[in-house]
Structures are given as structure tokens and as C-alpha cells.
Amino acid sequence: MEKLQIKNVTFNEGAPKICIPLTGVNERQILNEIDNLKTVDYDLAELRIDFFENVNDSSKVKNLLENIRKIYYKPLLFTFRTKKEGGTCDISEDNYFRLNYNAIESRLIDLVDIELFSNDEKIKKIIKFAKKHQVKVIMSNHDFFKTPPKEEIIGRLVKMQEYGADIAKIAVMPNSEEDVLTLLSATLEIKKRKKPCITMSMGSLGVITRLTGELFGSCMTFATVKNLSAPGQVNAKNTRDILNLFHNS
Numbered sequence: 001m002e003k004l005q006i007k008n009v010t011f012n013e014g015a016p017k018i019c020i021p022l023t024g025v026n027e028r029q030i031l032n033e034i035d036n037l038k039t040v041d042y043d044l045a046e047l048r049i050d051f052f053e054n055v056n057d058s059s060k061v062k063n064l065l066e067n068i069r070k071i072y073y074k075p076l077l078f079t080f081r082t083k084k085e086g087g088t089c090d091i092s093e094d095n096y097f098r099l100n101y102n103a104i105e106s107r108l109i110d111l112v113d114i115e116l117f118s119n120d121e122k123i124k125k126i127i128k129f130a131k132k133h134q135v136k137v138i139m140s141n142h143d144f145f146k147t148p149p150k151e152e153i154i155g156r157l158v159k160m161q162e163y164g165a166d167i168a169k170i171a172v173m174p175n176s177e178e179d180v181l182t183l184l185s186a187t188l189e190i191k192k193r194k195k196p197c198i199t200m201s202m203g204s205l206g207v208i209t210r211l212t213g214e215l216f217g218s219c220m221t222f223a224t225v226k227n228l229s230a231p232g233q234v235n236a237k238n239t240r241d242i243l244n245l246f247h248n249s
Contacts, residue, residue: 002194004166004219006075006110006136009043011167012196015247016213016221017043018239019077023051027064033226034072040225041240044075047109049099050087055080056095058102065108077138078103079113085142097122104135113169116141116160127164138198139165147172147179147201153186161195167219169198174205183209184216191217210234211242 004011011017020042024030030047037045047068054060068076080099081087091099096118103109104126112130114123116139123139130137139160148156153170160168168190174180183201187209190197198220201209210221211234223239234242 002196004136004196006044009075012219014214015243016219018236018243019044019046019220019222020225020236021046021048021222023048025051025053027067030064031067031071034068036225040236042223042236044077044110045072046077046079046222048079048081049103050080050082050089055089055099056091058099061099062102062106062108065103065106069108075110076108077111077113078109081113081142082115085115085140086144093119093122097126100126101129104130104133107133107135109135111136111138111166113138113140114165115139116156123163131164136166137164138167138169139163140169140171142171144173144202147174147182150182150186150189153183153199154189157186157190157197157199158193161193167196167198171200171202173203174201177205180206180209184212187216187218207234211239212246214243214246
């Protein structure tokens with residue numbers, strides 16, 4: 001398997017890494033969320049910047065990142081989730097890329113999330129820019145309504161890899177148990193390419209997919225301490241206990 005090292009975290013090796021989303025709407029809430037992580041066993045955090053009330057103010061976003069880095073030392077994933085893919089607010093595509101460019105250039109983040117269904121040339125340019133600044137790219141796609149066919153899931157993940165993403169990610173919504181099996185089967189197939197990927201089936205039906213990544217090939221899972229950022233997320237402590245159970249069996 002092709003490993004990916006970010007600080008002291010190695011992706012695509014051993015148990016899936018646990019990522020905790022930070023969903024505060026202002027700086028005080030976000031810093032408090034980070035402070036509450038002191039007693040949590042996790043691997044990295046995701047700053048869901050679309051929740052931040054001052055997301056359109058570039059100076060306040062940078063100031064937030066600077067203050068986060070004063071108290072937080074693990075890998076940080078920077079994510080603006082667009083409304084069409086389950087985010088809390090929307091901005092123009094130009095502003096979306098400008099926001100991500102600024103975060104990358106600040107060198108205050110370790111990973112950036114770029115959505116697959118964006119402008120082709122802009123995707124290629126920002127991936128090149130991220131690599132130049134030693135920021136890893138998670139390319140993502142989210143379907144909150146259905147589970148695409150297996151071949152479509154595989155095709156999207158392969159396309160992300162072909163763009164040069166360091167980690168390919170897809171999250172889908174199951175409407176039946178068979179949908180969950182479709183996602184797991186696609187994950188197992190993409191595992192053969194040996195590159196890091198993240199997959200999940202959302203909601204209560206898909207919880208099993210968040211916990212069996214080591215077997216099927218998903219290298220990271222999202223868990224919660226307090227607030228959910230997507231349906232089906234499991235408490236961080238329970239997640240670690242179950243991941244350890246699979247890993248040590």
C-alpha cells in the first residue's frame with residue numbers, strides 16, 4: 001500500500017485515522033472545541049470553515065488559522081464544504097478557490113479538501129499549487145441523496161487519483177442494505193490500486209463503513225466529540241475502541 005506521512009500520522013497503514021470536525025461558528029467556539037480535544041484519542045482535526053461566520057473575510061480566516069496553530073499541533077485539514085455537497089453556506093466558485101489558495105499559501109494547514117465537481121483547469125492549478133507549498137490534497141465528492149452504481153463510485157475515485165490528489169474521498173447516502181454493500185465493494189476494488197482513499201456510507205445504515213476501513217481499504221474516518229458534521233458519525237471514543245478491536249483481532 002502507498003503510505004502518506006503527515007507529521008506523525010501515517011495514512012494507509014494500520015487502522016483508519018480518526019478525524020474530528022471542528023464546526024464552531026466563531027473563533028471562540030472553534031478554539032474551545034480544540035481545547036476539548038485534549039482528552040480525546042484522535043489523529044487529526046478538520047476545520048469546517050464553511051461553518052465560520054467570517055468565512056468571507058480573508059484576514060479573519062488567516063487570523064483564525066494563526067490562533068489555532070498556537071494551541072494545536074496535529075495535522076489540520078481545511079475544508080469548505082459547498083452547499084451542493086452538504087455544506088452550510090455557499091460562495092462563488094472563484095471565492096471558493098481563492099479561499100483555498102489563501103489557506104494553502106499561509107502554510108498553516110496540512111491538508112486541503114477540493115471538491116471533484118469543480119472547474120477542471122482550476123482543480124489542476126490548485127493541486128499544483130498545493131504540492132508546491134507541501135500541502136496534501138484530499139479530493140472529495142458527496143452525495144446526500146443516493147448511492148451511485150459501483151462502477152460510478154470507482155470511476156470518481158480513479159478520476160481524483162488521476163488529477164493527482166493525495167487522498168481520494170467519496171461519501172454517499174444508502175437507501176438500502178444493498179447500497180452499503182455497493183460502497184464497500186467499490187472500496188475493496190479501489191484498494192487494489194494501493195493509493196490512499198476515504199469512503200463512507202452515511203446515516204445509520206452506513207455506520208459499519210465508518211468502522212471497517214482497515215479491512216476494505218478506507219484510510220480515515222470522521223468521528224464526533226460533540227457536534228456532527230455529517231449523518232452517521234460515531235463518538236470518537238467508541239470509534240477508537242472499535243477500530244482497535246478490528247486492528248488487534
